[in-house]
Structure formats: structure tokens, C-alpha cells
Amino acid sequence: MIREDLIAERIAIDSYGEIIRYLGENDPTSRRLMESILGVEEEHAEDMRTLLESLGSDAKTDKSQ
Numbered sequence: 001m002i003r004e005d006l007i008a009e010r011i012a013i014d015s016y017g018e019i020i021r022y023l024g025e026n027d028p029t030s031r032r033l034m035e036s037i038l039g040v041e042e043e044h045a046e047d048m049r050t051l052l053e054s055l056g057s058d059a060k061t062d063k064s065q
Contacts, residue, residue: 002052009045016041 016038023031 002048002055006045006048006052009041009048012041013038013045 016034020031020034020038023034025031
């Protein structure tokens with residue numbers, strides 16, 4: 001489930017990146033808003049990636065015991 005959420009976050013990150021590129025310098029207010037949202041999405045993705053890594057190392061530890 002976490003992997004699926006991470007994939008969804010990556011799709012959202014790509015989408016916001018495309019929106020930002022599309023807006024360019026034509027709409028700086030909307031661009032700043034999208035960049036702010038993109039930053040939050042990137043934080044979410046990093047949190048999930050870290051959680052997956054943590055769970056992966058926990059699973060390896062559990063299997064060796």
C-alpha cells in the first residue's frame with residue numbers, strides 16, 4: 001500500500017512539474033502556488049521512501065532472527 005502511495009506521489013510530482021513548466025513566466029502567482037504544492041508532494045514522497053526503506057531493513061532483521 002505504501003509503494004502504491006509512493007507511485008501516486010511521483011505521478012503528482014510529475015504533474016505539478018508539467019504545470020509549472022506550462023505556466024512558465026506567464027502566471028507567476030499560479031506558478032508559485034504550484035511550486036509550493038510540489039514541495040509538499042516531494043516531502044510526502046521522501047517520507048514514504050524513507051518508511052519503505054525502514055520497513056525493508058526491519059523485514060531483513062526479522063528474517064535473520
